[in-house]
Amino acid sequence: MKKIIHKAYWNPDKEQQWLNELAAKGLSLSDYSWCRYVFEETEPGKYIYQIELLKNKPGNPESELYLHFLEDAGVEIVAIYMRWVFLRKKAADGPFAIYSDCESKIQYLNRLKNFWTGLLVLEFSAGLFNLGISILYLLNAGLMAESPFPWVNFLGGLLCTGIGIVFFFTLLRPVYLQILKLRKEQALHD
Amino acid sequence: MTVVSEADIVGVSVTDITDADTKTGGRIMPESSERGSLTEAVYYILLSLYQPMHGYGIMQTVGEWSRGRVILGAGTLYGALNTLLEKNWIQTVAVVGDSRKKEYVITEIGRQQIEDELLRLDERLTNGRRVTGGDEG
Numbered sequence: 074m075k076k077i078i079h080k081a082y083w084n085p086d087k088e089q090q091w092l093n094e095l096a097a098k099g100l101s102l103s104d105y106s107w108c109r110y111v112f113e114e115t116e117p118g119k120y121i122y123q124i125e126l127l128k129n130k131p132g133n134p135e136s137e138l139y140l141h142f143l144e145d146a147g148v149e150i151v152a153i154y155m156r157w158v159f160l161r162k163k164a165a166d167g168p169f170a171i172y173s174d175c176e177s178k179i180q181y182l183n184r185l186k187n188f189w190t191g192l193l194v195l196e197f198s199a200g201l202f203n204l205g206i207s208i209l210y211l212l213n214a215g216l217m218a219e220s221p222f223p224w225v226n227f228l229g230g231l232l233c234t235g236i237g238i239v240f241f242f243t244l245l246r247p248v249y250l251q252i253l254k255l256r257k258e259q260a261l262h263d
Numbered sequence: 264m265t266v267v268s269e270a271d272i273v274g275v276s277v278t279d280i281t282d283a284d285t286k287t288g289g290r291i292m293p294e295s296s297e298r299g300s301l302t303e304a305v306y307y308i309l310l311s312l313y314q315p316m317h318g319y320g321i322m323q324t325v326g327e328w329s330r331g332r333v334i335l336g337a338g339t340l341y342g343a344l345n346t347l348l349e350k351n352w353i354q355t356v357a358v359v360g361d362s363r364k365k366e367y368v369i370t371e372i373g374r375q376q377i378e379d380e381l382l383r384l385d386e387r388l389t390n391g392r393r394v395t396g397g398d399e400g
Binding site for chain 2 (some may be wrong): 084085125139142143146147148167168170171172174176177180181263
């Protein structure tokens with residue numbers, strides 16, 4: 074029996090937590106495409122899920138090598154969406170974490186940090202550019218009296234800037250704090 | 264009479280730094296720091312490769328040896344193997360009948376790293392036992 078759930082997540086940590094909660098109840102993810110999760114019914118708690126951001130695009134030879142390695146190591150690749158991969162392992166085979174020591178965890182978090190930073194730069198430039206247009210209109214209101222206020226730019230800019238701020242606090246900042254924590258930890262342990 | 268060597272305090276290893284790190288302006292450590300301790304993951308990976316083995320085998324072996332304490336993540340193992348290959352501490356061996364599946368085995372340089380590590384561990388253990396009173400000698 075298949076079950077399809079349409080849902081939008083922007084935070085992969087939350088998404089992973091949700092998938093694992095459902096897997097514990099017997100709904101195991103079997104495929105993903107944009108905002109569309111396909112589940113199969115399995116015995117509760119059969120799988121543990123992990124979401125990872127690949128270093129390179131999925132078609133890249135290096136990514137292929139890595140994904141083959143994961144499969145050889147007993148990890149099942151459930152779905153690939155852009156640079157994101159949904160991985161699972163049978164819970165009976167023990168705990169499932171892709172990275173097991175400080176250094177490799179930090180390396181992965183740095184990859185995430187760069188990814189979110191890139192996204193944020195896009196959001197803020199789009200947002201501030203459009204807000205800028207609206208402000209420019211207000212400053213020169215006299216000159217442009219006959220053209221109407223650029224509502225599309227104003228609202229679009231406001232939206233992009235807002236999304237940027239939300240992403241900063243929910244995505245980039247937690248990753249950054251985790252890196253700091255691990256660096257401290259690393260002074261004591263592997 | 265407590266003797267603590269500097270190497271024990273620092274305990275840093277460059278083995279987890281990959282090519283990508285040095286390219287992206289990550290921390291580059293001088294060659295001399297190669298004399299520092301190996302990380303636990305690297306130590307156990309090298310040790311398991313005295314027998315040729317593929318990725319999954321390494322994870323299993325290390326898990327058994329440490330009685331489930333050291334569970335290598337597949338991503339961590341992948342990164343470590345690539346770094347060890349670059350350093351020529353290990354090499355790949357062709358697997359008959361399966362061109363895709365790779366096996367790895369330790370090299371002479373790798374064995375030397377293990378020998379050096381055993382000396383360091385021995386020293387740590389001896390000092391540790393002596394100071395904590397577990398051993399007279």
